[in-house]
Amino acid sequence: xxxxxxxxxxxxxxxxxxxxxxxxxxxxxxxxxxxxxxxxxxxxxxxxxxxxxxxxxxxxxxxxxxxxxxxxxxxxxxxxxxxxxxxxxxxxxxxxxxxxxxxxxxxxxxxxxxxxxxxxxxxxxxxxxxxxxxxxxxxxxxxxxxxxxxxxxxxxxxxxxxxx
Numbered sequence: 463x464x465x466x467x468x469x470x471x472x473x474x475x476x477x478x479x480x481x482x483x484x485x486x487x488x489x490x491x492x493x494x495x496x497x498x499x500x501x502x503x504x505x506x507x508x509x510x511x512x513x514x515x516x517x518x519x520x521x522x523x524x525x526x527x528x529x530x531x532x533x534x535x536x537x538x539x540x541x542x543x544x545x546x547x548x549x550x551x552x553x554x555x556x557x558x559x560x561x562x563x564x565x566x567x568x569x570x571x572x573x574x575x576x577x578x579x580x581x582x583x584x585x586x587x588x589x590x591x592x593x594x595x596x597x598x599x600x601x602x603x604x605x606x607x608x609x610x611x612x613x614x615x616x617x618x619x620x621x622x623x624x625x626x
Contacts, residue, residue: 468557468580468582469580469581469582469583469593469594469597469598470578470579470580471578471579471598471601471602472576472577472578472579473576473577473579473602473605473609474574474575474576474577475574475575475576475577475609475610475612475613476572476573476574476575477573477574477575477612477613477616477617478571478572478616478617479571479572479573479616479617479619480543480566480568480571480573481543481544481564481566481573482542482543482566483573483616484543484564484566484573484575484612484616485542485543485544485546485564486513486543487612487615487616488546488562488564488575488612489513489514489515489537489546489562490512490513491505491510491511491512491514491520492511492512493611493612493615494608496611497607497608497611498524498604498608500607501524501525501526501604502524502525503522503523504522504523504524505520505521505522506521506522506523506532507519507520507534508520508521508534514537514548515537515540516537516539516540516546517536517537518536518537519534519536519537519551520534520535521533521534521552522534522535526600531553531554532552532553533550533552533553533554533555533558534550534551534552535548535549535550535553535558535560536548536549536551539561543564543566544563544564544565545561545562545563545564546561546562547560547561547562548560548562554584555581555582555583555584556582556583556584557580557581557582558579558580558581558582559579559580559581560577560578560579560580561577561578561579561580562575562576562577563575563576563577563578564576573616575609575612575613577605577609579601579602579605581593581597581601583597
């Protein structure tokens, strides 16, 4: 068997809001579902509303590529408001890890949110082909779309439309 091949990518987003605000939005189940309306992603087990924390799990159900999927993730590391890590415990990937980092600059009120995503598809060489041709691009777009949502919500602040 050859070396373990894992696909990695990073997305960085500057947000004009304190790190604690961005951190809390990023771990909000409700904000996640709002940001993923296009794929009809819903939390169906574990923590299904509010905020998720260390050791807790959520199971998502979503439609991607015309197929309904389920994926359960657990928060493995949690250092508010600097970072948290979620990892798939059950689901479609051979492995999936998402590290969320928040580097806030109190003097300017700007937070650099960095997402480091690492994953491996199942099905050996066929999965590797899917990683290269489709999955990396698709997952990056999902993260970028979610980050745009978090940026808008954080910069808009609390309000009648369901802000923090």
